[in-house]
Each structure stands twice: as C-alpha cells, then as structure tokens.
Amino acid sequence: MDDKERKLRLQICDIGRNLFNKDFIAANDGNISARLNDNEIITTPTGVSKGYLEPEILVKVNLQGEIIEAHGDYRPSTEVKMHLRIYRELPHMGGVVHAHPPYATAFAIKGETLDKMMMPESVIAMGDIPLAVYGTPSTEEVPDSIMPFLGKKTAVLLESHGALSWGKDVMAAYMNMERLEYTAKLTFLTRMLQGERELPADRIEELVALRSFYGM
Numbered sequence: 015m016d017d018k019e020r021k022l023r024l025q026i027c028d029i030g031r032n033l034f035n036k037d038f039i040a041a042n043d044g045n046i047s048a049r050l051n052d053n054e055i056i057t058t059p060t061g062v063s064k065g066y067l068e069p070e071i072l073v074k075v076n077l078q079g080e081i082i083e084a085h086g087d088y089r090p091s092t093e094v095k096m097h098l099r100i101y102r103e104l105p106h107m108g109g110v111v112h113a114h115p116p117y118a119t120a121f122a123i124k125g126e127t128l129d130k131m132m133m134p135e136s137v138i139a140m141g142d143i144p145l146a147v148y149g150t151p152s153t154e155e156v157p158d159s160i161m162p163f164l165g166k167k168t169a170v171l172l173e174s175h176g177a178l179s180w181g182k183d184v185m186a187a188y189m190n191m192e193r194l195e196y197t198a199k200l201t202f203l204t205r206m207l208q209g210e211r212e213l214p215a216d217r218i219e220e221l222v223a224l225r226s227f228y229g230m
C-alpha cells in the first residue's frame with residue numbers, strides 16, 4: 015500500500031468518527047468513499063459502525079463496483095452505487111459522503127429543499143440544496159435520482175432518506191455534509207423563532223461573486 019492509499023484510509027476513518035460523534039449517523043448507517051485513482055475507490059464496509067472504523071477493514075472497489083481488495087468478510091455497502099455514479103460521471107471528484115444527519119433528514123422526509131439564502135457562508139459554499147426524489151436504497155433508483163444535480167451541486171437531500179455530498183477530495187465532501195446539516199439546522203431554528211429572513215438580492219449577488227475568490 016502506498017502513502018496515498020494509507021492517508022486516504024486514515025482520512026475515511028477520521029471522517030467516520032466525526033459523522034458518528036456529530037450524530038450524523040445511527041448504528042451502522044452511512045458510507046464514505048475516496049477516489050484512489052482513475053478506476054478505483056476506497057470505501058467503508060457494510061454492517062459496521064462508521065464511528066469505529068480501522069484502515070484495514072475498508073474495501074477497494076473499481077468504478078464498475080467489483081471488489082478489488084477486501085479484508086476477511088468485509089464487503090462494500092449496497093449504497094456504494096450512488097458513490098460510483100458520481101465518480102463515473104465526474105472524473106474530477108475525489109470523495110463522497112452519505113449520512114442521515116437529523117435536521118437535513120427531517121427536511122428530506124418533509125420533502126422540502128433548503129433554498130433560503132440566509133447566511134453568507136452557506137450562500138457562498140452551497141447556494142440552494144435541492145431534493146433528489148425518493149429511490150429504494152441499494153437500487154439504481156438512488157443514483158438515477160441524483161443525476162440532475164451532478165456537475166451543478168455538491169450536496170443534495172435524498173427524499174425520505176438522508177443526504178449525499180461530494181467534493182474534490184473526501185475532506186471536501188465531508189465539509190459539504192457539515193455545511194448541509196448546518197444549513198438545515200439554521201433553517202429549522204430560524205423557523206422556530208419565526209425569523210427566517212433572506213439576505214437582500216444584491217447581497218446574495220455579492221456572495222455568489224465571491225465563490226471564485228474562494229476557489230469554488
């Protein structure tokens with residue numbers, strides 16, 4: 015195993031612990047992956063808590079979903095299909111995170127997109143967060159549901175299920191998941207205060223213009 019692969023495996027374990035500690039996943043839920051090269055990714059195994067991952071139990075699969083390397087009985091999640099779709103469609107994307115963070119998942123169950131431009135960092139980093147229509151987990155319905163957003167967004171709500179994010183590397187994908195949940199939480203809290211208040215249109219334009227400055 016080269017240094018790059020070792021580092022990616024450690025990063026995935028680290029992100030798994032963060033997702034778990036932040037309450038973004040329950041029990042064995044969620045999955046994380048990172049691109050190793052043009053045709054291979056490292057991903058989390060099914061049936062284990064992502065809060066207690068070890069680098070050697072992660073699984074290597076190719077972009078067709080075939081297992082290249084797996085320790086013992088560890089197998090990739092059936093939800094890896096949505097990860098693979100992103101890697102196949104977007105060659106410059108290096109990481110994908112799927113979780114069920116509670117505020118975002120509540121909006122996903124309600125079927126409401128997060129489209130209020132209320133807070134500068136959320137506007138710059140994400141803009142609106144759309145909703146991908148419901149598909150049965152493990153089927154091609156889920157990857158099909160995210161197709162309209164690939165190349166346009168880096169995070170979506172999965173209707174009645176949870177959230178999916180991606181980025182240039184696995185850390186960026188994780189950051190997008192954090193930002194998505196933070197935006198959902200703010201939307202919830204401001205609504206409780208009856209204080210949902212969008213920035214003025216000219217202020218939103220200023221923030222959108224800043225995206226290239228921040229390399230987005």
Ligand SMILES: [Zn+2]
Pocket residue numbers: 043044093112113114151175176
């Ligand atoms: Zn899920």
